[in-house]
Amino acid sequence: MQIAVTPKVRLIIIGDEILSGRRQDKHFSKLIELLSQRGMQLSGAEFISDERDVIASTLARSFATPGIVFCCGGIGATPDDQTRQAAAQALGVELVLHPEAAHLIAERCADNERRGQGSGDMSLPENQQRLQMGMFPEGAEIVPNAYNKIPGFFVHNHTFMPGFPVMAWPMMEWTLDTRYRDLHHTITRVEHSFLVFKLPESRITPALEELERKWPGVKAFSLPSMGETGFPHIDLGVKGEPQAAAEALAYLRSEVLRVGGELIPPQK
Structure with missing residues (x-):
């Protein structure tokens, strides 16, 4: 079975204030939300400092790879x-x-x-300084800013925006x-999971590996919990195309029972 490939979406957060803890990043969770609403997903994120050479080296690597990238921070006109x-x-x-x-x-100044x-x-002089915010890499296009009109820019599939x-x-x-409207909901993905008790993760790992061999478009996941709010358990699941994911889920449930796992929490 062939799985349609859509471009991977990545996020780059730029700012010493994030790395120092003076401000908390909010873009990561928001971009996940916006992508999910459109049937897309985030594949990776980086947090880097304000140093120009660090940003340049990160972007040089990023520009050389395929995919869609959102960059937040550092496009104002201060040092x-x-x-x-x-x-x-x-x-x-x-x-x-x-x-x-x-x-x-x-227009904003007016x-x-x-x-x-x-x-x-x-x-x-102060307005000439504001014009620095319109200095973009040659060949860039603007990204409209509905809040105050001062635009971001788009170049090589990278969208650059303020940190606010x-x-x-x-x-x-x-x-x-x-x-990227044509990428919305191009692939229907579902995610299913269930809790497993009295089963070490190592015992179910071979079944997870076999699952991904049998259904190449399905990803298995295993999220163990030490029982902070109840009993120790594993959150086991699958994600992928609906039919294949349903088949893989049934297989995984049967394997859990076969190797001695339980689907009902122990009695206190």
Whole structure:
């Protein structure tokens, strides 16, 4: 049986404040949620520092691999924001002012002026500094920012967004629904699991290995618990295409019983 292949989705979180614990990441769980709603799934995530060379080396490796990547953080215009520069470095291209980004940033400055917050005069030093946020690697496209108009950018299947969830999450949704709509629900996957008692994980491992040989498109999983909230047990399960997963689940249940496992918790 051949299994359709969809591009893997990865997440890169950039920011010393995450690694130091000053802020807690919220993008990981949100992207999983957004992908799940569209029948997609996350295949990996990395958390890296603000150092330009670290970002550049991570992105150089990432640009060289297939798949879809979301990058959060470091696209502002202060000295600790190095993602735009690192992306250009990794691609071997120049940073250039994107004309549409420049227009949107100017609109934002004008909006601020109408609210009595600063000036819309783009010749002022502070507004010239804001234009730095529209400097993207040559060849990049903008990613709309519904919150304050200052866009992110897209290049080589990588979407770059600010670290603020109020900005990043709508940009994730826009990207998934605009650039990758044809990947929504292309594969129907299900996940089934059940609890097993009085069974060491080592005894059921051969059955898990045999299961994946018999049903190549199905993944088996085993999550042991030491019984912190009850009795020691294993959360055993399968995930994959519905028919194959159902067959594999039945096989796994029968193997659990065959090797002495129990499906009902012991009596206290």
